[in-house]
Amino acid sequence: MTEQSKIAPVVKALPDAQTVTAVTHWTDRLFSFRCTRPRSLRFRSGEFVMLGLLGDTGKPLLRAYSIASPSWDEELEFYSIKVPDGPLTSRLQHIQPGDEIILRPKPVGTLVHDALLPGKRLWLFATGTGIAPFASLLRDPETFEKFEQVIFMHTCRELAELEYGRQLVESLPEDPLIGEFVGNKLLYYPTTTQDQSPxxxxxxxxxxxxxxxxxxxxxxxxxxxxxxxxxxxLDFNTDMKTILEAAGLREGANSEPAEYVVEKAFVG
Ligand code: A2P
Structure with a gap:
């Protein structure tokens, strides 16, 4: 037997396969999961990738997912809705550690620091799973290096739907990597539209x-x-654009940075 044939080849069952390392169910409609990160994947906090499972036809069934983990993290994290009859999330919600998912390592997106001109205060406005890109940006030192103050507004119908964000915000000051950057710069303003809350x-x-x-x-x-x-x-984004434009802010893009950027929360 040659040296080479003794080494088991690293063959993954799926193309662009990554292995799930942790799954947390937050409500019956929301879950987050972590997976291995392709060595070649470099991304800017706030970007999204295509992610999914193999469909019944044998073709990959992929959806856009914002990366919720920061760019320095050695794993990737995602936050997802569970749509009972959704082609992907009806199956994705059942993943377990050790399972494989498909992840195309081509990150893109406009919710990035590069698309904003320098400023003093950064407002992050999210409804529902729209928190995902901000979960990445809130754990990125650049966010707190570039701005004197960061205001994070997150709105959901129910209190339990705010929990992922609440725990994330609570963990920031203690975080050995990001804690010192956050200091007292972060203002968190969670609201509910159905449940009673502060x-x-x-x-x-x-x-x-x-x-x-x-x-x-x-x-x-x-x-x-x-x-x-x-x-x-989509409705929230449209209404927010009207409010921000009325205040004199202009929409920016990677090619032309300005005062605000928008992206639709993808799945759900
Ligand atoms: P509301 O309960 O008043 O509709 P969803 O679960 O439908 O994605 O909504 C998430 C949150 O976003 C809810 O609290 C919802 O409030 C709020 N929301 C939905 N549409 C808009 C909008 N056009 N402007 C502001 N908030 C919105």
Missing amino acids: HMGRITDNLTSGKVFADLGLPPLDPEIDRGMVCGS
Whole structure:
């Protein structure tokens, strides 16, 4: 037997396969999971990739998923809705550690620091699973190096749907890597629109009424100072664009950075 034939070849069952390392179910509609990271994968915090499973026809069934882990993490994390009759998430919700998923290592996206001009305050506006890219950006030192203050607004219908974000925010000051960067720069403003909670209401309503500014002791949005990143449903994104444009902020892109950027929360 030659030396070479003794070594078991690393053959993965799926193309672009990665191995699931952890799964957390947050509610009956939401779960997060971690998986191995392709060695070749470099990404900017806030970007998304195509991810999925092999479909019944033998072809990959892929959807866009924002990477929820920061770019320095040796694993990848994702946050997903469970759609009971959704072709992918009805199956993806059952993955277990050790299972393989398909991940195309071609990250893209506009919720990145490169698409924003320098500013003083960064606002992160998310509804539902739109938190995913911000879970990455909130764990990236660059976010706190570039801005004096970071305001994270997250709105869900139910309290339990805020839990992933709440635990993430709570863990930041203690984090050995990011804790010192976060310091006291982060203001967290979670709201619910159905369950009772300390702060209620839609992000859009809390901005237009001025409630969030009064609660946090901040001045109104100013295009010289404030930068925004928006991630939620199509309707939410449209309403947020109207509010930000009315305040004088312009939409930016990788090719032309400006004062705010938008991306739809993909799955669900
Ligand atoms: P609401 O309960 O008032 O519709 P969903 O689960 O449908 O994705 O919604 C997540 C959160 O986003 C809910 O709290 C919902 O509030 C809120 N939301 C939905 N559409 C908009 C919108 N156009 N502007 C602001 N918030 C919205």
